[in-house]
Amino acid sequence: MADERLLREIAQLEKLGIDFSASQDETEVRTTCDLTADCRASGDNTLILHPHLGTFWCSACESHGSFADLIRLKEDAARDRLPAIPELDAEIIHEDEPPPEPVTADFSPAPIRPGRALAKQKPKVHTLDHSDRMDVRFPPPKPKEKKPFNGEKLIIALLSLVFLCAGLAAAGLSGFANYQSFSSSVADPLQSNVWGWTGVIAAVISFGGFTFFYWHTANKRMKEGWRALLFALAGMATSIIGTEAYISANNQAAAAELTRAGTNRDILEAQITDWRRQLEGIPPETRSVEGLEAYIAEVERVGRTEQKPYRDAQNELGLAKRRDDLQARIDAANAELLGLGSGNILTEAQSRTNLPSWFFAVMLELFSSQGTSIGLVALLILFSRRPHTGN
Incomplete structure (x- = not known):
């Protein structure tokens, strides 16, 4: 089951623009990171993916986690980059409702069945709080402890x-x-x-x-x-x-x-x-x-x-x-x-x-x-x- 989930996540990441076949090293894939504005501006291959482990790490913004976390972050970053939708007042007429009656000879307006109006919606803006910070959600890896002298090595x-x-x-x-x-x-x-x-x-x-x-x-x-x-x-x-x-x-x-x-x-x-x-x-x-x-x-x-x-x-x-x-x-x-x-x-x-x-x-x-x-x-x-x- 874990292998199937990993394959599905790799397929989703390929749809999001990551080419796993471009790397000669099967244990590591390097590509550009688009999770933050600074990473997108630099254009360097700072995003490191490990297909065998299903993990990622960015050396620039220090984002890391599993492939599922990367998919969620890339989708959130893509939504944040979409332009804002202008507010529109519209009237929706469903197909199952009858058409309006024809206009009479005296050109008096025919009664129109009121449809359900589209409510005015403001673009959703997600304000990051303390719990949404990258260093809180994904704490950086602990520094490796110094190993004692290894005589065998x-x-x-x-x-x-x-x-x-x-x-x-x-x-x-x-x-x-x-x-x-x-x-x-x-x-x-x-x-x-x-x-x-x-x-x-x-x-x-x-x-x-x-x-x-x-x-x-x-x-x-x-x-x-x-x-x-x-x-x-x-x-x-x-x-x-x-x-x-x-x-x-x-x-x-x-x-x-x-x-x-x-x-x-x-x-x-x-x-x-x-x-x-x-x-x-x-x-x-x-x-x-x-x-x-x-x-x-x-x-x-x-x-x-x-x-x-x-x-x-x-x-x-x-x-x-x-x-x-x-x-x-x-x-x-x-x-x-x-x-x-x-x-x-x-x-x-x-x-x-x-x-x-x-x-x-x-x-x-x-x-x-x-x-x-x-x-x-x-x-x-x-x-x-x-x-x-x-x-």
Whole structure:
């Protein structure tokens, strides 16, 4: 019965000029107030109606109450705005009374049956007394009492922020992985950037769609809610595929690098053996490069270059330079094998944990989409503005 009465009151208010379908928010309708002259002059949307509760409130004149009260007030305001009816003296002749007799030949007036004359009426003017004042008939709502400190709300708010930040961080990682994966699938640089950003868009749709799904379904917009869920699931699937492809590509590159490092190790070892053999062929009594260069320079200064010791010193200088070059190569190769260079990839590969790439992709997407959704929904529930209800 209450729902039927509310529907009838809404229908009456629509006849009085209130359009409930103009508002996108189903819990609150804002329109202009015409209950007082000041409200009509301002033209602002100060009249707030709550269709689900059947109450209204004007933030300007502070009128409030039920829809039935609003209907009565609007009808009274409409009557007050009607122009005054002038006083008229009229004679009413009812249809059931016989018509007047025809005039005689001597033009004497025929007797006329007197009808009931309309009494002179003065326009009704309702004088407001103390009991008719708005603040007496509808007292303003009592100010809300200060609630004590709510530790539960603070804890849930902090956890919601933690979830939101963690979800956004996961969404950033997912967007990065999607960008790298999608961009590497196209060779052209321009198209590579375009397709890379589609992966980022998929990550954004993924973590935002589930929040829209809750918001629409909580406000009874089921069609919009299911459509938001469809887009969220599509973004989630796209992000999972992109992240899994990125991780798989990295794993394949690491495996290829491991194979290449193993091959390089064999090559380096073979080269070191050859260089050591060449080094053994150089006489151990060969002097240093610096001493030989100083001796040759002194011989050239005194002009004894035609003697045999000068020519032997030049040959020995070549062997000394060859010995230093072989020793430098052997030292560099040994450093590579010991992991001082890029050869430490073998050690890193042995310590790598080989978990499936799809596990990382699914978990990262769940952290991204559900973490942000849980945090945002919790904050919406905690800090959503509750509609004003009049008493």
